[in-house]
Every structure is written in structure tokens, then in C-alpha cells.
Amino acid sequence: MENDSIVFHGTLQQLLEKVETGEMIPKLQASHAPMCKFFTAYYVISGIRHVVPLVHGPTGCPLYMSDFVRTRECCEIRGVPLEPTACTTLDESNIIYGGEGKLLEAVKEAYAKYHPDLIVILSCCCSGIIGDDVESIAREAEKLVGCRVLALRSEGFGGDFRSGYEDAFKLIMELMDPPEKMMKGTINILGARWGPSPTEFNWDMDEIERLLSEIGIKINAIIAGGCTVEQIRHAREVELNASWCYDWGQKLGDLMQERFGIPYSRTGQPYGLAATTEWLLGVATPLGMKEKALDVIERETLEVEPDLAYLRQALSGKTAIIEISEFPGPIRALSLARMAAEFGARPVVINVHPYTIKERMPSIKFLLETGVNPEIILTKGLFRLGSFRSSKETEDELEAIVKGYDNPIFFGNSGRFPPCPVVNLTLMNPTFQPQYGFKGIKNIATLVRQALENKNLPRSRLFKGMLYGTRTR
Amino acid sequence: MEQGHDKEAAGAAPPFPDKCTDPYLRCAFNGAAQTALGVSGSALLAHSPQGCDYLVNNAFASQECDYMETVTLCTKLCVNEIVHGGEDILARTILEAKDLPISALFVISACGPEIVGDDIVAVCETLQPEVKFRLVPVPCAGFRGSQYDGIDISLDTILKRLVKNSDEKIPDSVCLIAPHANANPTWTADLEWVQQVLKRLGIRVVATLTHRTPLSDIENVASAETSLLLSHDAGQKAADYLSAAYGIEQICKGIPLPIGMTNTQRWLTVLGERFDAQKTAEGMVAEGEKMVMATCRRKWPMARFLYRTPAAIVADATIGIPLVRFVTEEMEMTPELVALYTSSRPVRELLERELKDLGLSPKVVYGTDVYKTRMSLREVKPKVIFGSTIERHASEGLPVAYVVEVVRIMRQFRMINREYFGYTGILNLFECVQNEWTMGWRSKEKRYEAKW
Numbered sequence: 024m025e026n027d028s029i030v031f032h033g034t035l036q037q038l039l040e041k042v043e044t045g046e047m048i049p050k051l052q053a054s055h056a057p058m059c060k061f062f063t064a065y066y067v068i069s070g071i072r073h074v075v076p077l078v079h080g081p082t083g084c085p086l087y088m089s090d091f092v093r094t095r096e097c098c099e100i101r102g103v104p105l106e107p108t109a110c111t112t113l114d115e116s117n118i119i120y121g122g123e124g125k126l127l128e129a130v131k132e133a134y135a136k137y138h139p140d141l142i143v144i145l146s147c148c149c150s151g152i153i154g155d156d157v158e159s160i161a162r163e164a165e166k167l168v169g170c171r172v173l174a175l176r177s178e179g180f181g182g183d184f185r186s187g188y189e190d191a192f193k194l195i196m197e198l199m200d201p202p203e204k205m206m207k208g209t210i211n212i213l214g215a216r217w218g219p220s221p222t223e224f225n226w227d228m229d230e231i232e233r234l235l236s237e238i239g240i241k242i243n244a245i246i247a248g249g250c251t252v253e254q255i256r257h258a259r260e261v262e263l264n265a266s267w268c269y270d271w272g273q274k275l276g277d278l279m280q281e282r283f284g285i286p287y288s289r290t291g292q293p294y295g296l297a298a299t300t301e302w303l304l305g306v307a308t309p310l311g312m313k314e315k316a317l318d319v320i321e322r323e324t325l326e327v328e329p330d331l332a333y334l335r336q337a338l339s340g341k342t343a344i345i346e347i348s349e350f351p352g353p354i355r356a357l358s359l360a361r362m363a364a365e366f367g368a369r370p371v372v373i374n375v376h377p378y379t380i381k382e383r384m385p386s387i388k389f390l391l392e393t394g395v396n397p398e399i400i401l402t403k404g405l406f407r408l409g410s411f412r413s414s415k416e417t418e419d420e421l422e423a424i425v426k427g428y429d430n431p432i433f434f435g436n437s438g439r440f441p442p443c444p445v446v447n448l449t450l451m452n453p454t455f456q457p458q459y460g461f462k463g464i465k466n467i468a469t470l471v472r473q474a475l476e477n478k479n480l481p482r483s484r485l486f487k488g489m490l491y492g493t494r495t496r
Numbered sequence: 497m498e499q500g501h502d503k504e505a506a507g508a509a510p511p512f513p514d515k516c517t518d519p520y521l522r523c524a525f526n527g528a529a530q531t532a533l534g535v536s537g538s539a540l541l542a543h544s545p546q547g548c549d550y551l552v553n554n555a556f557a558s559q560e561c562d563y564m565e566t567v568t569l570c571t572k573l574c575v576n577e578i579v580h581g582g583e584d585i586l587a588r589t590i591l592e593a594k595d596l597p598i599s600a601l602f603v604i605s606a607c608g609p610e611i612v613g614d615d616i617v618a619v620c621e622t623l624q625p626e627v628k629f630r631l632v633p634v635p636c637a638g639f640r641g642s643q644y645d646g647i648d649i650s651l652d653t654i655l656k657r658l659v660k661n662s663d664e665k666i667p668d669s670v671c672l673i674a675p676h677a678n679a680n681p682t683w684t685a686d687l688e689w690v691q692q693v694l695k696r697l698g699i700r701v702v703a704t705l706t707h708r709t710p711l712s713d714i715e716n717v718a719s720a721e722t723s724l725l726l727s728h729d730a731g732q733k734a735a736d737y738l739s740a741a742y743g744i745e746q747i748c749k750g751i752p753l754p755i756g757m758t759n760t761q762r763w764l765t766v767l768g769e770r771f772d773a774q775k776t777a778e779g780m781v782a783e784g785e786k787m788v789m790a791t792c793r794r795k796w797p798m799a800r801f802l803y804r805t806p807a808a809i810v811a812d813a814t815i816g817i818p819l820v821r822f823v824t825e826e827m828e829m830t831p832e833l834v835a836l837y838t839s840s841r842p843v844r845e846l847l848e849r850e851l852k853d854l855g856l857s858p859k860v861v862y863g864t865d866v867y868k869t870r871m872s873l874r875e876v877k878p879k880v881i882f883g884s885t886i887e888r889h890a891s892e893g894l895p896v897a898y899v900v901e902v903v904r905i906m907r908q909f910r911m912i913n914r915e916y917f918g919y920t921g922i923l924n925l926f927e928c929v930q931n932e933w934t935m936g937w938r939s940k941e942k943r944y945e946a947k948w
Binding site for chain 1: 519551573607608638890
């Protein structure tokens with residue numbers, strides 16, 4: 024394809040090689056700023072019920088979590104109670120003289136105020152640089168209060184967003200007691216985050232729980248998506264660990280396998296029939312419940328057969344241009360690519376940021392091993408100064424790329440305006456959720472049908488003007 | 497003077513400061529970003545790890561910036577820059593931005609680079625000849641204080657670096673200060689109301705510090721005759737500086753902002769007297785009050801029978817202090833708890849004057865956090881709370897009938913900005929009360945199913 028805005032066009036394998044050699048990493052310092060290590064660590068820890076995440080830092084660090092994650096995402100959207108986001112409020116004096124004494128007092132005060140099941144001290148840039156020994160304070164404080172006190176070195180500068188998740192999951196392992204018994208037919212779901220609720224997108228998790236329950240598989244804990252300290256303590260008593268997304272569970276799953284010998288089911292996101300089947304068998308087979316799982320899969324497949332037939336008919340011979348721009352991680356895009364291929368389309372993934380490829384290297388390699396190696400296109404707009412979200416450049420580039428393909432269909436969200444049918448897979452519209460599992464197949468079929476049957480209806484000048492301005496290139 | 501339920505009610509400091517808080521306010525870095533982003537035709541470079549960029553995003557939204565016009569950048573500092581210093585990466589990032597079509601680039605440093613000693617001022621001075629726009633370094637680490645301290649620090653830098661001296665004063669002119677230090681989520685409507693009032697009184701606004709303010713306006717600040725502070729939480733230092741450096745007189749000092757009939761009348765009257773426009777001001781008061789009453793008569797809101805119902809106000813001082821009179825006079829409720837995010841001396845003095853004048857003795861909590869708010873609500877047991885979405889959740893399990901969300905609202909989205917200042921502001925507040933009252937009547941569960 025000839026297009027001067029394309030900076031990479033090849034396979035996932037080829038992109039990975041370029042990322043590994045540093046050839047495809049953005050050079051602009053000011054381009055693309057995902058969350059820092061502190062944020063992501065905080066996301067995971069606040070997914071434990073009745074925890075006090077005690078931020079050892081100034082008041083700016085906890086407030087994104089406090090306002091948006093706790094109050095809006097958790098209390099408003101997910102209906103969970105308001106729980107504390109506590110802070111030692113470090114000031115200039117603490118920076119000069121150290122904040123360890125204040126931290127010890129803060130732990131005691133947090134326990135007295137909130138009566139939590141767990142206190143986790145989270146260090147941030149300030150406390151990390153001045154060298155406050157948060158681990159020693161945690162050990163000391165634990166003797167003085169009636170709950171476990173753990174410390175997590177989560178300075179924002181101390182690693183990428185990925186390391187925050189992983190270090191937090193590692194820390195959670197310290198809460199896991201040696202097993203007293205084995206919970207037969209029971210698993211943990213690993214890799215959840217974002218507040219005291221089950222995963223970011225409840226609907227997908229609900230579908231997984233429904234299918235597991237049909238098979239007769241129980242869940243001990245969703246770590247850390249609204250689980251209790253008690254559930255974590257018993258986490259080693261399960262037969263198997265799994266994740267609704269291989270990537271998010273991968274680190275904790277591997278660690279629990281290495282350290283405790285608990286197997287981890289390595290499967291991708293359950294988009295489409297093949298991946299859903301693989302996911303369910305990946306869990307049921309090691310538990311000796313394969314036959315039951317096959318029964319459930321057969322029954323459920325029968326129920327969605329008209330949707331599967333429609334998807335095969337609708338997508339066969341089409342080029343599926345896939346872009347995930349609202350939460351711009353590559354895993355979902357790759358899962359969708361696999362699903363598109365399953366239904367007979369040629370998947371082309373556009374603008375997965377090389378930064379996110381770098382951060383998810385183990386998972387990308389796993390997906391490549393399983394045969395997921397779609398065509399990838401990266402455009403110049405991705406590497407422009409400033410944020411790449413909603414940028415005019417990437418929209419123009421997408422529109423130009425789509426024109427270069429025969430029979431294209433766009434899998435992304437309706438914030439894009441390519442000259443082809445748009446399958447609105449946004450996670451911001453709860454109307455057609457979940458997208459996982461058998462219910463997901465039904466919903467995706469509906470979305471594809473909407474895209475194809477309504478392709479000639481006018482798009483919103485209002486939304487396009489809002490997102491990209493009224494000027495043309 | 498001892499007031500209310502306990503010693504804390506008198507505004508006395510607790511025996512020792514809290515070591516563990518659940519704060520409402522953001523850090524100084526956020527306040528500085530909010531102020532810088534109010535300068536139009538500029539860009540902001542956060543010299544920070546990438547997480548602090550989220551505080552910039554929040555400031556960006558608060559100032560209602562347009563991402564097609566305003567670029568925000570970040571140096572994304574990592575361990576390497578913390579160990580070896582981040583000045584090189586700052587210089588590189590400034591040069592990356594050198595082709596941006598802007599008049600100023602504000603460089604704001606966060607906690608990390610300040611502790612390790614990055615000299616952002618020196619970097620900016622060195623690179624100034626290489627870029628076409630003004631480089632404005634604002635050292636404002638989060639640990640320097642709250643978002644209000646950040647607003648003061650940033651205003652101080654802006655005034656000292658950008659204002660040009662002027663011996664000539666523009667007659668009947670004013671400089672507006674800190675309109676953005678206001679917890680009304682659509683505070684720009686408050687600012688707009690002030691601008692309209694000033695225009696009608698024949699007063700010229702030389703500059704607004706800051707909201708969509710061109711650099712040229714800031715350069716002319718010294719020519720203003722007066723300053724008008726639009727916040728009780730931040731900006732007083734800027735007003736003091738303008739007075740000391742340029743002889744700019746601060747007006748409407750020490751009176752609550754214009755929320756509610758009496759506060760608005762008092763505020764307009766002071767303005768009218770200062771600018772010799774008493775008749776116009778009196779006309780505006782008469783016309784405004786008539787409009788409010790006529791509108792209420794026509795719309796007939798029912799939430800007017802909360803006579804002496806115990807109420808709590810949990811807010812910033814900018815909204816919270818004027819609300820005390822609005823709740824007491826207009827709504828005829830009785831404030832029994834006033835919890836303010838800030839605790840500065842002027843805030844305490846202003847609130848205490850208001851309480852004395854109104855003959856109220858509520859429990860008062862200065863510098864409240866979520867924990868103190870919850871405990872105070874539990875103690876006072878108000879039936880109505882004027883506050884935020886946080887209080888809706890923090891009051892769960894308590895016998896609170898209505899939470900009127902007026903600040904930091906997350907439950908509802910406002911596409912159209914709505915002021916609390918002035919006469920339409922009274923209607924907007926009344927509407928909040930009415931809608932909450934209506935929601936309170938809704939059936940929690942159906943007793944039986946319909947047949948069809």
C-alpha cells in the first residue's frame with residue numbers, strides 16, 4: 024500500500040523485532056504519557072476491600088484516584104461504598120527532615136480512624152527520593168495495629184505503568200497463607216484492578232462468571248477486583264489460576280505457579296467462538312471438568328449459531344481495519360484481529376503504540392506463539408508531539424488507509440469516521456456489553472449488523488467537528 | 497470566641513495536625529498548572545514523571561481548554577533523570593516544542609526534579625534565545641502546599657515575570673484575580689457574570705488572572721486602577737502584590753462573594769460606590785431581585801418548605817462562605833455544620849463575621865477532609881447537605897435526606913455553564929435544591945406491577 028503517512032507496515036512479529044531493537048520507540052520526550060508506576064500500583068491495591076491505601080506523599084498523588092476512580096468509577100458507577108484514600112500530606116519540612124516519623128503515626132491514625140483489614144503504604148516520588156524506609160516503617164507499624172501493614176515502593180519515576188501493576192500483584196502474594204486444604208473445582212481470577220469492584224468492565228467478568236458457574240467451577244477471589252483480604256489469604260488453596268485477559272494475569276499467574284506450584288491457564292481474551300472455547304477449556308481441562316465444559320460450549324454455541332452464521336457471512340472476504348484508541352493497549356486489538364480472522368475477514372491492526380508493545384512484551388510473544396500475527400500499520404500521527412488521542416492527523420491517516428482497501432469494515436469506536444461501515448466496539452456504551460463469551464458473540468453480531476445495515480446513514484458533523492475541528496487538511 | 501459544639505467549632509487548631517488525611521484538595525503543582533493554562537496562546541510543559549501529567553489534564557479540563565488550541569507536554573522523568581538530573585531532558589523537550597505557534601511556554605516542575613535540584617529557571621534562561629516564545633519557569637512542586645498555594649505561586653511568577661511597568665492608569669479599570677479558585681464545577685459562568693456586571697457599570701477589565709487571558713493583557717496589568725479578587729481561597733497574595741508594586745487598590749475586600757440576594761446586593765453596592773455608579777448598581781439589584789422573585793412565582797418550585805431544617809455546608813470557602821447566608825436567608829434552613837476545605841486566617845475571619853452577623857453558631861471545621869466531614873456529619877446529623885458527590889457517599893448510613901450537589905459534581909454533567917454568582921445564580925442554586933428534593937420523593941421500589 025502506497026501512503027506517505029505510513030511509518031510501519033508489516034506483521035506483529037516484524038513490529039516486535041523493531042521495538043526490541045529500539046528502532047520503533049518514539050523519540051519525542053513529550054509524546055504519549057500513560058500513567059506512572061504509582062497510579063497503576065494504586066489501582067491494584069484499591070481493588071481490595073476494606074484496605075487503606077496510605078499514600079506517603081503530597082496531596083496531588085492520591086487525588087486522581089480519590090476523585091475519579093474511587094468516587095466516580097467505584098461509588099457512582101459500580102455502587103460500592105466510599106472507602107478512604109489516605110495520605111500523609113508531605114510538605115517542604117518533611118522533604119527536608121524526612122517523613123518516617125509522620126508515616127508511622129499516620130499508620131496508627133489510619134487504623135484508629137478506618138478499622139481496615141489491611142493498610143498498604145504506597146511511596147511516591149517525594150518519599151522515594153528522600154529515602155524514607157517505608158518497608159521498615161510498615162514492619163514496625165504492624166506491631167502496633169490490628170491488621171497487616173505492607174509497603175510498596177511505587178515512586179512515579181521508578182518504573183513504567185506496567186511495573187506498578189506487577190509490583191502490586193507481587194505484594195499481594197505476601198498476604199497469601201500456606202494452604203490448609205484444597206478447594207476442589209475452584210479457581211482465582213487474576214489481574215483485576217481499578218477499585219473495589221470486579222474488573223474494569225463488569226459485563227465481561229459477569230459473562231465469565233456465568234459460564235464458569237454453568238460448568239460448575241467456583242471462584243475464590245478476583246484479585247484484585249473487589250476481593251477481600253480473607254479471600255487472598257486462601258488464594259493458595261485453589262486448583263488453578265486464570266485471567267479474563269492473559270496479559271493482566273500473566274505476572275501474578277507465573278509467580279504463583281513458580282512459588283506455589285499453582286498452574287496458570289494461559290489463554291487470550293475470549294472474543295469470538297474459538298477464543299471463548301479455548302478459554303473455557305483452558306480452565307476446565309486441568310480441573311478435570313472438560314466433558315462438562317464441552318457440554319456447556321455445545322449448548323451455548325447452539326444458542327448463538329444464527330449469530331455465528333451471520334458473522335461468517337458478513338465478514339467473509341472483508342478487510343477488518345482494527346483500531347483500539349480509547350484504552351490504547353494492543354491486547355484487545357490483537358484479540359479482535361483473531362476473532363475477525365475466525366469469521367473470514369483479513370485483519371489489519373492500525374496504530375497500536377510501540378510503547379504499549381514494549382510494555383507488554385511477554386504477552387505479545389505468547390500471542391505470537393499461539394499464531395496471532397496480524398498485519399500492523401503505524402502512521403506518522405502516532406509519533407507527533409503531544410497526545411495522540413483524538414488527533415486530527417491519525418483520523419486523516421485512518422481515512423486515507425481505509426480507502427486503500429477493498430471491502431473494508433472498521434472495528435474500533437464511533438469516534439472515527441472512516442469511509443466504510445463502523446463497528447462500534449467502544450467500552451463506553453453499556454448497551455451492547457459484554458463482548459466476551461457467548462453473550463459477546465451475540466452483541467458483536469448485533470454491532471456488525473448495525474454497521475453494515477446503516478452504513479449509508481449520515482454521520483454526525485457535530486461529533487466529527489468536536490473531535491477533529493472543522494478545518495480540512 | 498467559642499462557638500458551636502466544641503473547641504474545633506471556634507476554629508481553634510486541633511492539638512496536633514493530622515498525620516493521615518483523606519484530602520479534598522489537590523497539590524500545588526495542580527494549582528500552578530490550572531493558572532498557567534488560563535493564559536491563552538500558550539502551552540504547558542510539565543517537568544515531571546508522567547503521572548503528574550494527569551494533574552495537568554485535570555487543570556486543562558478545569559480551565560476548559562481546547563486541545564486543538566492548547567498543547568500540554570511532559571518530560572516523563574524516570575529513574576535516570578532523578579539520579580543524574582533532568583535538565584538535559586528538559587532542554588531537549590523545550591527544543592522539541594520550538595515550532596509550536598504559541599506566545600509562551602510555561603515550564604512547571606514537580607516534586608521529583610525540585611528535590612534533586614533541577615534548575616528550571618536556568619534552563620529556560622539558557623534556551624530563551626533559541627525559541628520564539630516566552631519561556632516562563634514556575635517551580636511549583638506538589639509538596640509546596642495545596643492547589644490554592646499553587647495558584648498563588650503561579651500568579652506570583654506570572655506577575656513578576658510578565659507584567660510591564662506602567663505609570664498610566666486606565667480610569668475605572670479592574671484586574672480580576674483567581675476566578676479559577678472556585679469549586680463551582682462551571683466557575684467560568686461566575687466569571688462571565690462578573691464581566692457582564694462590570695461592563696454594565698462602565699468598568700473596564702484590563703486582565704483576568706487567569707482564564708483565556710492573552711499574554712498582552714497580563715503585560716498591561718499595571719495599568720489597572722483596581723483589583724477584584726474572585727475567590728476566598730487563593731489570590732489574596734496577588735492582590736497584595738499588585739497593591740504594593742503598582743498601587744492597584746483592591747475592592748470588595750473582606751465581603752463574601754455575590755451568592756444570594758443580600759451578598760449580591762452588598763457586592764454590587766460596593767462596586768457602584770467605588771466607581772461612582774450607585775444608580776446603575778441599585779437598578780441592577782432591583783431588576784435582579786424582581787427577576788428572581790417573578791421567575792420563582794412562575795416556575796413555582798416546591799422545595800421551599802425546608803424552614804429551619806438543619807443543614808450542612810461542605811465546600812471551598814469561595815462557595816461555602818456565601819452559601820451560609822443563602823441557605824439561612826433565601827432557603828430558610830439553618831446551617832448547623834460548616835466544613836471548609838481551607839483554613840487561612842482571612843477565611844476564618846470572614847466566616848466568623850458572617851456567622852456573628854447572622855446569629856448562627858454551627859459546628860465549624862476548617863481544612864476539612866473526607867474523614868472529618870463524615871465524623872462531623874455523624875455528630876451534627878443535618879437533614880440537608882450542600883456539598884459534593886463525595887458527601888453523598890460519605891453520608892451513607894446517616895439520616896441525611898438531601899445532598900444538594902453544588903461543588904465538585906460527578907453525578908451530573910453540565911454542558912452549559914451555570915453561575916452561582918448574581919441573580920441567575922440564585923435560580924441555579926434553587927434548581928439544584930428543587931431537583932434533589934424531587935429525587936427524594938421518588939419511590940425506591942414499586943409495590944405492584946402494572947397489568948399492561
